Amino acid sequence: MPRLLTPIPGPRSLRLAARRADAVSAGVASTLPVYIDHAEDGLLVDVDGNRLIDLASGIAVTGVGNPAPRVAEAVHGQIDRFSHTCFMVTPYEGYVEVCERLNALTPGTHAKRSALFNSGSEAVENAVKIARLVTGRAPVVVFDHAYHGRTNLTLALTAKTTPYKQGFGPFAPEVYRVPMSYPYRDGLSGPDAAARVLDLVEKQVGPPACVLIEPIQGEGGFIEPAPGFLAALAAWCRDRGALFVADEIQTGFCRTGAWFACEHERVVPDLVTTAKGIAGGLPLAAVTGRAELMDAVHPGGLGGTYGGNPVACAAALGAIDTMAELDLNAAARRIGATALPRLRAALGGRGDVRGRGAMLAVEFAEQTPEVARRVAASCHAAGVVVLTCGTHGNVIRLLPPLVIPEELLAEGLAVLEHAIVEGVGR
Missing domain, CATH: 3.90.1150.10 (Aspartate Aminotransferase, domain 1)
Incomplete structure (x- = not known):
């Protein structure tokens, strides 16, 4: 006690x-x-x-326990075998298995592929890279109160100036911010809030590469959009050839009572970014998406020295097993x-x-x-x-x-x- x-x-x-x-x-x-x-x-x-x-879990990271027995056991087992080779040099099974689990767990029954990174910011940046490459478009639509990371591109995507953005500009271009559905403050229904957003995008942006949104905003205030808001955005993206990207970095891995928050409204994103709760405290992140989108990237276009580190992958497998078993x-x-x-x-x-x-x-x-x-x-x-x-x-x-x-x-x-x-x- x-x-x-x-x-x-x-x-x-x-x-x-x-x-x-x-x-x-x-x-x-x-x-x-x-x-x-x-x-x-x-x-x-x-x-x-x-x-x-x-009551913080390291900002939604140690949901499975701290330390979680299955995670600790997996980490010890892996570190005794090898700590690093770089998957881009000589690959290993743990990376593949984590991707298989993500492909199975994230929303939708379509064929998927995943790529692993170190942090939520990296995952979001790579999701935007993929969206721009696949669509051939530059604009990215994001929302008031959004938080997507601390790197240069993700700071452009993040809304709040202090402490995150103050003095660090200039930031990456072609980022367009629109109002979030905020039932407590705006009183709008989900469809009405979406109509407000989409009218702005149609008139001021045009078809974007992607619409990037946290299904429930995190740092911005745990803002839960009104029912129907996410579905309307996803439907518009399908009609306009834009990608609907769900930033599930804080909401993912059982945090909201479902594996992913999009499931509450039966919304199936084109791309999903994950991190935080994925590996029980070890640094790991991912982008998971439709196979044809993820495979459209040229070999070598995605990666990083530490992305999908074998110890972090072992921890993720232990964490996901814990989530299911408990x-x-x-x-x-x-x-x-x-x-x-x-x-x-x-x-x-x-x-x-x-x-x-x-x-x-x-x-x-x-x-x-x-x-x-x-x-x-x-x-x-x-x-x-x-x-x-x-x-x-x-x-x-x-x-x-x-x-x-x-x-x-x-x-x-x-x-x-x-x-x-x-x-x-x-």
Whole structure:
């Protein structure tokens, strides 16, 4: 169970923070400056012995546990055999098997192919490369509040300026931003929100290479579009010869109560990008798509030195096995069923509580960050790790491990409930 032996952060964490200031770029920030020694399912234990309830999962990465037994076993087994050859030089079975699993799991029964990379940003960049090559078009349509990464192209695709884009331009051209379906703020139905978007695209852009969207936005505020929005966009793409690209980097791998968030609306993307929860904490990402699209790229056009590293591939196979064996889709749905009514009662109409499965958000009515900061700080001081997000910084997001014990989830929610009541009442 959780326990706090020192204030947060404790003395050993403070000493490490002093070392960090002399060694690590100030541009790398941390939400909670406690230094972790080890972890258990739903708990992070810091160097001072404080046991913190983890409602963040390393930003949706360690959903299967931290460490997950099947992942740890697979990693040890692989690292004892070999750590790297570069798949582009001498390939290995693990890469092939991960691609086979992705082809089977992602939405749609059509023939698929996959390519593996290191990070979500790399996956998104390569999806755009594929779309541009296949269609012969340059424009990419993205959305308000979107987050797609920190490389130059993905910063162009990302909406929020501070801290991500400020001072880092110029950015890649031919990126066009349109309004997201945001039911809490715009009140539009899915079809009406899509019609607004598509009218803008028809008049101001023309047929693009692709429409790139997070089925539920992550950093932008866990914004869940109104029903019918995604389907209307996908249908328009089919009619215009554009690719519908689903960025499932944060939503994928059981996080929303389905393998992928597009499944909730029976939308089948042309390309899907994945990362985060794919490998239980090891760096791995992928693009999976229709076989004729993925195979249209010339040999050597996709790849990277570390893409599909054998140790990361072994971890991914262990993580995917864990998801299936433990039915983590059902676990995610149980987390949502437990948390949503409690959070709605605590907020009391002073904003919006939303989400699917174990991807949950509390948005405060005020479009300023102060309330969310107070609530997060209160949780952190009590030993519960939560994150903020949203264009205005006014959203608390929850991404608990899908294997979190019920009693830990209940205690973490109790702390958050108290923080919400105190925070909105000031």
